Amino acid sequence: MEALVTGGLCTVFGVVIAAALALVVVSVILNSHRERRRHDALRVWAKHHGWYLREQPPVDWADRLPGRNPRGVSLSVHGTVDGRTVTVAEYSYTTSSTDAHGNSTSETHRFVVTAVRLPTMYPTLSIERRSGLSKLGRAVFGDAATAIGDERFDRMYRIRTVVPVQVHSVLSPALVSEHIAGRVPVWSVQGTELLSYRKGRIEAPEQIPALAAPLVRVAELLQS
Template sequence: MDDPLVAVVGLFCVVAVVLFVLALVIGVRRRRRREQQLQQWADGNGWQLVKQPAVDWGQHLPGRNPHGVRVMLAGRVHGRPVMVGEYEVTDTQVTTGADGNPTSTSHTHLYVVTVAILGRMQPPVSVSARGRLSRAKAGLLGPGDTASGDPQFDKAFRIRGAPGPWCTPALLAAHLAGHVPVPWTVSGQQLITWREGSLRPPEPLDPVLRLAHLLDNGA
């Protein structure tokens, strides 16, 4: 006589496999449908859709996933080459239960990455907003070697890299007024900015273009 427990476990495994395959099929169909929608938008607006683009943006983004950019839109705005992509990264957290057994939980995060091509090569630099603790520390101890010269800016933002000629009063004022995106980083001629969310064009590009203009026109 068959063991009922074995039968139940076997049925559970079969159901789990079926649900996994079903979820995989649904995910593939959803992704294809989104790509079709992006293609239609690109065709209607003079942009190009690129799947699995060969870009190195991941090394500058949260999680540093080198293959995280699955799809990208490329075009020109006011003569400047601009690319907008969707970046995906999964992190895994491991916790230990009361029984001493570890349990892993995975979370997938999506980011919209916007890249504007600058008119000239720039030294590597990045700017990010300070958290509450970092603001308090900067207020007490100062920003360190990467000070911009503007106390308000240095309290609100952190510079990684040399301030350099790009760090103009106009650019600092644009950050304090919220007119440019943060965080951002420069790699060669690429100005890379990102925000959490999924790609749903049209993306607001004016803030990125304003920042690119300020960087290009630094003293």
């Protein structure tokens, strides 16, 4: 009897495992089909609006993104917004961790990246929102050489560059005001490539011009 019960439990357990695996396979297939439909919709939108889509494109700005994953861009769409050459891309990187019991987990971090091609070269520079630690450091040690001199801006943002004297030649008063008002994203510039990113992905093709517009505004307000 005991052997029969044990055998029956093993059979039930095997059925449960098989059913779980089948659900995983179905989920993977459905997700793959949804992604393909989403990519197809992006491609159709791009063709209709004079843009073009590339999958797995090589990029030279991954080291300016979280995770610095050189193969992290899964797709990009290229076109123009207000006369400027624009790229909107999806980027991701994965982190892994192990708990005290030796169990490993991984997490994929996804971003929408916007790049705007500039007509002239700029010094390497980035604007970042201050973290709590950065605000504390400013309170203790004062402003760095890259400070703008506007208390509202310098309290909210910090600028990274190896050439502090060029900060005022790049950031116009109008751009500083837009940052204070929260109407433009944080960004970095290197040569002729202006870049920004945000968490998420392109959920609908119609979002693309709106995703690019804030960085295009930055490009318009940069001093050359």
